[in-house]
Amino acid sequence: MKKSHAENDVGPWAKQKLGALESYLEAYHKVMAKQKFELIYIDAFAGPGRSRIRASGQVDAELDLFLDAEQKAASREFIAGSPVVALRTGRGFDRYYFFDNDPGRVKLLEKIKEEHSNKVVHVICMDANSGVQKLARKIDEHHLVRAVAFLDPYGPNLHWKTVQSLAETRKVDVIINFPLAMAINRLVTKSPNIRENWVELLDKCFGSHDWHDLAYEVKGDMFGHERSQKRERTDMRLLHYYHRRLEGAFGHTVAPSLVKNTKRAPLYYLLWASSNPRGKPIADHIMKFGVRIGSKGRKERRQPSLFSSSSR
Numbered sequence: 001m002k003k004s005h006a007e008n009d010v011g012p013w014a015k016q017k018l019g020a021l022e023s024y025l026e027a028y029h030k031v032m033a034k035q036k037f038e039l040i041y042i043d044a045f046a047g048p049g050r051s052r053i054r055a056s057g058q059v060d061a062e063l064d065l066f067l068d069a070e071q072k073a074a075s076r077e078f079i080a081g082s083p084v085v086a087l088r089t090g091r092g093f094d095r096y097y098f099f100d101n102d103p104g105r106v107k108l109l110e111k112i113k114e115e116h117s118n119k120v121v122h123v124i125c126m127d128a129n130s131g132v133q134k135l136a137r138k139i140d141e142h143h144l145v146r147a148v149a150f151l152d153p154y155g156p157n158l159h160w161k162t163v164q165s166l167a168e169t170r171k172v173d174v175i176i177n178f179p180l181a182m183a184i185n186r187l188v189t190k191s192p193n194i195r196e197n198w199v200e201l202l203d204k205c206f207g208s209h210d211w212h213d214l215a216y217e218v219k220g221d222m223f224g225h226e227r228s229q230k231r232e233r234t235d236m237r238l239l240h241y242y243h244r245r246l247e248g249a250f251g252h253t254v255a256p257s258l259v260k261n262t263k264r265a266p267l268y269y270l271l272w273a274s275s276n277p278r279g280k281p282i283a284d285h286i287m288k289f290g291v292r293i294g295s296k297g298r299k300e301r302r303q304p305s306l307f308s309s310s311s312r
């Protein structure tokens with residue numbers, strides 16, 4: 001069930017993602033300071049603008065026993081969500097576009113817009129895919145525009161077509177939350193009989209049906225019957241496929257960075273891509289906070305080395 005905008009709690013790992021975004025934007029502004037581009041920030045799945053950090057389960061249980069409601073509320077930390085991070089970082093962008101399809105969250109974003117009345121902020125309540133594709137067409141028409149797009153869905157809601165529309169402008173750097181473990185790999189069920197609407201979601205997310213053959217193989221059993229079954233390390237195959245597509249579309253990527261939850265279970269991967277190689281060392285640096293997949297630095301053990309920092 002979709003969370004209500006009133007209860008926007010996030011796990012402590014959200015700090016990593018937002019820290020990476022902030023560091024990237026800071027460096028981006030420094031690089032762009034001497035250039036005459038109009039700078040745009042796009043937050044496709046903007047959220048409410050501020051979120052509460054959830055305490056871990058154990059701490060929460062203890063708090064429940066010993067604290068009254070007010071103390072409990074005070075024990076939770078609020079953090080700025082990605083729209084606020086973008087508004088406060090560096091010299092700022094010339095224009096901001098915040099998309100969210102939840103009217104409650106959009107109301108909260110409107111408040112944030114009021115708090116930043118000196119900035120040009122567009123808060124748009126609509127499906128991010130149609131909104132961003134439309135915006136990409138506009139960006140494409142303007143020679144002196146550059147943009148950063150933060151694409152941070154909960155599930156497989158970011159369509160490949162949207163990513164591709166940004167790549168085609170050759171003016172946009174993207175930071176993508178690819179929710180492989182927390183959403184995508186769960187839709188790719190053990191049995192190949194996936195629900196029809198999930199297949200549709202995955203087709204849109206990957207921009208083709210190729211994910212299916214990457215995820216399932218046909219094997220004969222001891223009685224000579226052929227059965228389709230989920231392959232080993234499907235998650236890594238799908239990540240590799242998506243990352244390769246990003247590289248093909250944009251030209252430059254860095255090794256994905258894995259974000260885990262407090263129990264060290266994988267959640268999602270942060271991916272960066274751009275058609276400009278200049279952002280690459282910065283992206284490489286900020287991605288170091290997570291477990292790098294196939295990079296020269298810290299490596300996830302037992303992972304096939306599928307990835308490397310890459311450019312065309």
Ligand SMILES: C[S@@+](CC[C@H](N)C(=O)[O-])C[C@H]1O[C@@H](n2cnc3c(N)ncnc32)[C@H](O)[C@@H]1O
Nearest residue numbers: 045046047081082100101102127128152154157
């Ligand atoms: C992970 S949250 C975003 C968190 C935010 N980026 C932050 O760091 O503070 C994802 C948001 O996407 C919104 N959302 C989900 N599907 C969407 C869609 N198709 N179009 C626009 N927004 C969508 C949800 O309402 C939710 O607020």
